[in-house]
Amino acid sequence: MPENPAPSTQLATRFGMVAVVGRPNAGKSTLINHLIGQKISIVSEKPQTTRHRILGIRTSEKGQLVFVDTPGIHRPLFKLNRRMLRTAMTSLEDSDVALLLVDASEGFGRGDKFVIEAIKTYDRPLLVLLNKIDLIRKSRLLPLMSMYGEALPAAEIIPLSALRGDNASLVESRLWELAPEGEPMFPAEQITDRSNVFRAAEIVREKILNHTREELPWATAVRIDQDEVEGDLWRLYFSILVEKRSQRAIVIGKGGSFLKMVGTEAREEIEKVFGRKVYLSLQVEHEERWRDSPRQLALLELGDDG
Numbered sequence: 001m002p003e004n005p006a007p008s009t010q011l012a013t014r015f016g017m018v019a020v021v022g023r024p025n026a027g028k029s030t031l032i033n034h035l036i037g038q039k040i041s042i043v044s045e046k047p048q049t050t051r052h053r054i055l056g057i058r059t060s061e062k063g064q065l066v067f068v069d070t071p072g073i074h075r076p077l078f079k080l081n082r083r084m085l086r087t088a089m090t091s092l093e094d095s096d097v098a099l100l101l102v103d104a105s106e107g108f109g110r111g112d113k114f115v116i117e118a119i120k121t122y123d124r125p126l127l128v129l130l131n132k133i134d135l136i137r138k139s140r141l142l143p144l145m146s147m148y149g150e151a152l153p154a155a156e157i158i159p160l161s162a163l164r165g166d167n168a169s170l171v172e173s174r175l176w177e178l179a180p181e182g183e184p185m186f187p188a189e190q191i192t193d194r195s196n197v198f199r200a201a202e203i204v205r206e207k208i209l210n211h212t213r214e215e216l217p218w219a220t221a222v223r224i225d226q227d228e229v230e231g232d233l234w235r236l237y238f239s240i241l242v243e244k245r246s247q248r249a250i251v252i253g254k255g256g257s258f259l260k261m262v263g264t265e266a267r268e269e270i271e272k273v274f275g276r277k278v279y280l281s282l283q284v285e286h287e288e289r290w291r292d293s294p295r296q297l298a299l300l301e302l303g304d305d306g
């Protein structure tokens with residue numbers, strides 16, 4: 001037995017930037033919301049729901065993990081989409097660990113090949129998360145596991161249900177092990193880098209996505225025009241951007257019914273998330289090709305930094 005007292009059991013804290021990447025709709029935002037325990041990033045069944053780089057911050061006695069939610073990796077068609085892809089690739093460069101989310105309930109295709117090629121040169125720890133296992137049988141999961149194992153030999157492969165939380169704590173504990181030693185970057189109580197008004201505008205966009213079909217979701221954005229606090233009341237003035245006159249008509253609805261429904265749902269959720277009374281004003285604005293307009297992209301905080 002050594003004479004000296006046992007070395008301090010105090011472990012050095014860890015700090016890890018975790019890039020969360022994958023095809024649109026793989027479940028990236030769902031996983032981050034689950035790990036943080038709050039809606040940081042909106043979720044819908046529409047691909048390309050996440051447009052910005054959004055941080056989800058998890059602090060525990062072990063240290064701090066910063067999850068970087070990214071727009072999905074896919075071949076870009078619009079200027080908006082090119083920026084979204086660049087956002088995803090930049091967060092990989094800046095990360096200590098990466099999570100590649102794969103929708104295991106979908107057949108393997110060209111889009112998945114594109115993602116594998118994009119992440120092949122990643123030289124830090126990589127976890128491939130085969131997500132949505134609640135939807136599939138083991139017999140379909142096993143071939144997918146060995147395929148990803150062959151394509152990305154350095155990666156660790158973990159089946160997951162981000163929705164139900166199956167294996168989410170396993171993922172988290174692997175991340176604590178893989179994160180380098182370091183000091184936290186954010187205060188312990190901070191859970192995201194996005195402002196409350198940004199999150200409120202995103203909740204409006206989520207409600208629109210939930211109630212529209214086909215091309216409309218891609219053609220829609222929510223712009224923050226004004227927000228102010230007046231006593232107990234949080235006043236929010238947003239504009240919904242659409243590309244065509246016909247889309248404007250859809251978003252307004254018969255006698256304003258669509259806008260009213262979206263507004264009510266969004267206001268109720270914003271009040272719940274932030275615990276304060278909200279007045280929400282929604283305008284609809286139509287601008288041809290806003291997705292290619294640098295001015296609108298800047299107003300939407302979709303500039304070069306994502």
Ligand SMILES: Nc1nc2c(ncn2[C@@H]2O[C@H](COP(=O)(O)OP(=O)(O)O)[C@@H](O)[C@H]2O)c(=O)[nH]1
Nearest residue numbers: 025026027028029030043044045132161162163
């Ligand atoms: N059944 C099931 N659905 C999931 C799971 N994870 C995500 N989803 C759904 O998949 C859709 C896309 O999820 P989202 O997190 O927005 O994907 P993202 O585009 O990668 O951020 C949403 O409808 C989610 O509810 C899962 O583990 N199981």
Ligand SMILES: [Mg+2]
Nearest residue numbers: 028029049050
């Ligand atoms: Mg997302």
